[in-house]
Amino acid sequence: MKKVSKYIVMLFVVAALASCGSGKKDNMNDKSKTEASDKEEADDEESADADPAPDLSKTNNIVRMTGKLGLDPQNRADISPIAGGVVRRILTREGYRVGRGQVVAYIENTEIVALQRQYIASVSERSAARLELNRQQTLTSQGAGVQKTLQQAEASYAIANASVLGIGRQLKQLGVNPSSVSLGRITTLIPVRSPISGIVGKINISMGSYVDMTTSLMTVVNNVNLHCDMKAFEKDLPKVRIGQVVNVSLTNNPMVKFRARIYDINSTFDDGSKSVTVHAKIIKQPASKLLPDMFVTGVVE
Incomplete structure (x- = not known):
């Protein structure tokens, strides 16, 4: 009888140990699932905050030119x-x-x-x-x-x-x-x-x-008739046409922005460079004072 009781006690001990191991394993699985879920959510948030990939087709169509303000003779x-x-x-x-x-x-x-x-x-x-x-x-x-x-x-x-x-x-x-x-x-x-x-x-x-x-x-x-004389390189010439609008800013003061319209494109390359001078008339004078020979940067889209 004592021997039977001893076996019963041993069975209870084995069952208890098995139950503890199973619970610990389940807790570890739940923790792993939680960590994986948190990581996925963090990745989703990071993807949402990241800048979208640039549209290369649009970027390739942008023409950047530099030059200065000029006056007719x-x-x-x-x-x-x-x-x-x-x-x-x-x-x-x-x-x-x-x-x-x-x-x-x-x-x-x-x-x-x-x-x-x-x-x-x-x-x-x-x-x-x-x-x-x-x-x-x-x-x-x-x-x-x-x-x-x-x-x-x-x-x-x-x-x-x-x-x-x-x-x-x-x-x-x-x-x-x-x-x-x-x-x-x-x-x-x-x-x-x-x-x-x-x-x-x-x-x-x-x-x-x-x-x-x-x-x-x-x-x-007479500064009333100021215009922009900007350089366009050979590779960009097919994208530049008379009548296009150029977004212009002062090189040394980028906060001063205005728009100009291309009215003439030189027919020959400038000396020593593979660039052509593009002439653009200012559409509307900005509030800031513009002077001849100020350096400008223009973007044609």
Whole structure:
């Protein structure tokens, strides 16, 4: 009987150990499943937060160009005097706006006094020639004149009139009013006028300095018609067309952005590089001030 009881106790012990091992194994399996599930969820979250893969077809169509802001030749002027002389008056400052034809300086040249005297003499000669022509025409109409004398009077008047017109045009080119000169108002000052409207750049003269026709007194630029001159490489030329819109930003200040439209593409490569200059007109000026020769970066999609 004792022996049977001993076997029963041993069976209970074996059953208890088996039950503990099974529970531990189940706990380990559950823990492994939980860890695997957590890892899958973490992977899903990481995939959701990651940037999507770039569309290579779109990236390949983007053309990036660099260049700078430029002006057409007619919007930039170097102001020089029509004759040499001494600077007597400067009527503007750097950064001031001037209009087309506005006087910006006066140059004194005493040599133009002789030209004005010559004009006055020519006007007097023309008046005398005109009176003689009228007299000969009157005599001829009354039958008392000589045809040859009338022809000589007509020739003299034509020569005197041509002299007045020629010297008058010279005076106008110098900025001197011939009508004032004919009234005896002789001047030694030659006005220097701006050929375009715009902003005065650097002034290269000072009061009392001598200048001649090759001296640049100052520069004037009109920034209203700024455009972009950018370089497109040979591989990108098939993607660049007239009429395309370019997203442009200042290279040294990327926060300044604006748009421009391509209006011309050069037909030849630039010297020393396999690139072609692309010209784009600014569609709308940004709030920030744009100046010629600022570096820009453009993107065409």
